[in-house]
Amino acid sequence: QQQVKQSPQSLIVQKGGISIINCAYENTAFDYFPWYQQFPGKGPALLIAIRPDVSEKKEGRFTISFNKSAKQFSLHIMDSQPGDSATYFCAASMTGANNLFFGTGTRLTVIP
């Protein structure tokens, strides 16, 4: 059973637009929700993360929105740029656990 479900699988956005990627989870014990960005030929790199005690976290153009009651969280990329074209993975974990449960990834393409 997949612990974290991610959508859409792929996304095409115009430069300057907003990219939105959604994730949902079932395990209420999860208390750490990171987003990873992966460029071709590279490993995933931590982009931004949130804990469930806040509903939103913003770092530059990247914002995580978190809805604890709905068990959903999303990544918003404002003013999307061609350099943001990459695959984005959401993940979830719980304190003290070794596992990070990843979504299936979203391939984002930002067209000039």
Place this chain on the structure above:
Amino acid sequence: ETGVTQTPRHLVMGMTNKKSLKCEQHLGHNAMYWYKQSAKKPLELMFVYSLEERVENNSVPSRFSPECPNSSHLFLHLHTLQPEDSALYLCASSRVWESYNEQFFGPGTRLTVL
């Protein structure tokens, strides 16, 4: 660079070969991980070493054999692989006892099994 290196970056092997993947981290971390990344599937956690002790083995076939000689190095020994084992193999590291599991990934080894 993330401070996690992997060699080789690309590997082509036959089903009867024996090869090894190497991972090295320069971050002072004490937990290391092997993941398998296949197209359109979530990253699959294969093995976890914490303080040089294997703490997780997610039902990985015995044709994959990990080794962690110290906290900076991790190996994945491969033998008699199948074509469906072709994938990107990622190594990651983190710091144990952190309140959150921030993992740093290497660039991966692209494995092709013929």
